[in-house]
Amino acid sequence: MHLFDTHCHLDVAPLYDQVNQVLQRARAVGVLDFVIPGVDQGGWQRLLKLCVDEPGLHAAPGLHPMYLDLHQPLYFDELEALAKSGQIVALGEIGLDYFVPGLDRQVQQHLFETQLSIAYKTQLPVLLHARKAHDQVLATLRRAKFPHGGIVHAFSGSYQQAKEYIKLGFGIGVGGTITYDRATKIRENCRDLPQEWLVLETDAPDIIVARHRDEECNRPEYLPEILMELATLRNEPPEKTASYTTNNARRILRLK
Numbered sequence: 001m002h003l004f005d006t007h008c009h010l011d012v013a014p015l016y017d018q019v020n021q022v023l024q025r026a027r028a029v030g031v032l033d034f035v036i037p038g039v040d041q042g043g044w045q046r047l048l049k050l051c052v053d054e055p056g057l058h059a060a061p062g063l064h065p066m067y068l069d070l071h072q073p074l075y076f077d078e079l080e081a082l083a084k085s086g087q088i089v090a091l092g093e094i095g096l097d098y099f100v101p102g103l104d105r106q107v108q109q110h111l112f113e114t115q116l117s118i119a120y121k122t123q124l125p126v127l128l129h130a131r132k133a134h135d136q137v138l139a140t141l142r143r144a145k146f147p148h149g150g151i152v153h154a155f156s157g158s159y160q161q162a163k164e165y166i167k168l169g170f171g172i173g174v175g176g177t178i179t180y181d182r183a184t185k186i187r188e189n190c191r192d193l194p195q196e197w198l199v200l201e202t203d204a205p206d207i208i209v210a211r212h213r214d215e216e217c218n219r220p221e222y223l224p225e226i227l228m229e230l231a232t233l234r235n236e237p238p239e240k241t242a243s244y245t246t247n248n249a250r251r252i253l254r255l256k
């Protein structure tokens with residue numbers, strides 16, 4: 001099986017400090033492709049270098065809506081230059097977070113729209129971070145007439161919202177949350193959504209899968225557990241789930 005982890009922060013602690021071992025263990029269980037999303041400008045060079053050095057790693061730098069204090073206007077030019085350089089597959093992670101208290105919504109909106117316009121003109125998909133803000137994110141995408149699609153990472157919205165994202169060309173990121181029985185709504189959505197738009201992700205080192213909840217952090221080698229859970233929910237062989245989620249990721253991110 002060839003699995004694709006569409007959201008994995010290999011460039012941050014504690015994964016970065018042991019990245020060779022982390023990658024080796026993930027590859028040993030069939031995880032061969034990884035998208036590394038950005039968080040802040042300070043991390044972009046390390047992220048890019050990692051993706052140049054290692055096969056199967058794909059860079060998606062961007063300015064994350066949770067770290068507003070770290071971002072400066074001049075970083076938009078740098079991001080645009082990166083987007084034009086051919087070194088990156090998407091802009092990420094970008095979006096709106098209405099869950100964490102104290103994040104200025106106007107500042108977030110400006111950050112999101114500016115990065116969306118960079119992705120628009122450089123013809124790149126985007127990785128979306130959206131929490132308690134799906135309607136606002138969808139409205140922003142529609143207003144921008146954003147045509148390049150992407151992936152909604154760690155999707156937690158309603159079935160209807162998922163369908164709206166799909167209409168706009170966005171894949172639905174399925175992560176460790178589905179391994180928890182209490183996540184009824186997300187599990188039902190993952191069971192019912194069309195297979196053409198489902199992709200897998202760990203969000204490592206975050207969103208640890210249920211069976212490893214006592215460990216220090218999440219790891220991409222646990223992606224098969226998310227795959228197995230999704231296959232069980234959808235009542236299909238895991239080989240099939242692996243094949244379409246990987247193909248979807250490649251199609252959405254326009255990888256050869």
Ligand SMILES: [Zn+2]
Binds near residue numbers: 007009037093153203
């Ligand atoms: Zn993330």
